[in-house]
């Protein structure tokens with residue numbers, strides 16, 4: 001496939017309710033979508049997971065657009081005939097920017113797989129046709145409001161609950177939710193780096209709630225701090241922000257900093273690197289699960305195909321489209337039935353765009369050639 005043109009499309013979509021984490025509150029998403037045009041009529045879409053501000057990781061959506069235009073697209077255009085599997089190597093000389101790289105690899109994969117009348121699940125060698133679905137619940141103003149939200153998700157049938165935590169919103173909310181949902185339902189927490197090594201004793205107080213895992217309590221760079229917590233606590237430590245490649249994954253496992261790995265294709269530079277991380281975790285007997293970045297139906301479909309790999313033994317943050325969106329930009333938004341999401345069985349990344357809705361939420365489109 002020869003890259004011919006690239007459409008950069010920005011959409012703004014309101015969330016159905018505010019989503020607050022330890023690093024901030026979101027009421028909408030400003031998302032960059034990529035449309036890949038190959039020289040022989042191939043066409044595909046990718047979704048960039050970067051947020052508006054560099055508060056989750058160093059990338060942010062305006063910066064991604066610049067990097068794509070000035071550095072990534074010119075290199076791919078110059079490379080001539082390529083496959084999607086070549087893209088990571090072609091872009092290897094560019095330091096960092098995994099979310100930008102993942103987005104373009106995703107658009108190329110969608111185009112290539114559709115042209116070959118196959119899909120990402122088969123390309124990755126995944127076999128499952130349904131996967132357990134978890135939901136991520138933000139920090140709420142009061143415990144009563146949190147319990148009302150969690151109760152609603154339990155009624156919708158989710159297979160596990162994840163609570164966002166931060167200092168002063170941890171022990172008591174987790175205790176209240178554990179009491180509400182009972183001892184058997186899967187429960188985990190995510191701190192998005194809000195704690196430090198000095199908090200290890202405090203975090204060990206979460207052990208009594210029988211959590212599946214605690215996700216990224218400390219800074220992205222602090223593998224030793226995570227290893228110390230893992231040694232002190234009975235709750236498995238899971239890394240999210242720290243895991244930016246297969247190499248950092250291998251190091252984190254060897255150091256004892258992670259007993260569980262959250263794989264987000266955007267954060268690690270793409271679906272193919274995600275596959276490599278999955279494989280090395282399976283070899284090391286480390287469970288993995290697929291994270292989420294409040295994706296539209298594009299990213300949600302692709303993530304479901306990735307999570308169909310056997311090593312994804314824990315429920316992912318692949319919730320129903322309606323968890324975040326009143327109306328998605330795809331024709332067949334993902335739903336949750338009996339706590340599971342059906343893995344799409346359709347070409348490419350497995351979605352079909354609702355072009356009317358896509359046009360409605362688009363506020364800017366540019367074409368690179």
Ligand code: SMG
Nearest residue numbers: 021136192291292293294295317
């Ligand atoms: O897509 O369900 C989703 C969101 C899951 O909590 C979620 N993501 O750290 O894992 C995480 C966060 C990152 C995004 S917060 C804006």
Ligand code: MG
Nearest residue numbers: 190215216240
């Ligand atoms: Mg996380």
